[in-house]
Amino acid sequence: MTDPVSERRAHDSFLTCNHLIAEHSVNLKRMVELDSERQFESANNVGMLLVSPLFMDLSDTEKKEIAALLKRNTELERLMMSKNCEALDIGRDAEGDNS
Secondary structure: OOOOOOOOOOOHHHOOHHHHHHHHHHHHHHHHHHHHHHHHHHHHHHHHHHHOHHHOOOOHHHHHHHHHHHHHHHHHHHHHHHOOOOOOOOOOOOOOOOO
16 A cells, blocks of 8 residues: 655745646646546446455545645645745646746
């Protein structure tokens, strides 16, 4: 089992706007990947129910990781606001030159 991402990190105050935006974007992509994996596993679990009840809930780890990523992104958004980062269009890639 992987450890969920920490909401705050010691080096956060040193991150530039580009770093904050890039990490936020990566976190969003990871949440989409986790949700897709969960949906795929749920579809496959129907057949596994007949084989073994051990495979019934494979999404608890994914739920915890998504919750941690959401908390981290909220912290990243707070940091972006405090640094007056211009690119608060959170869903886009970090292409600007804000630092």
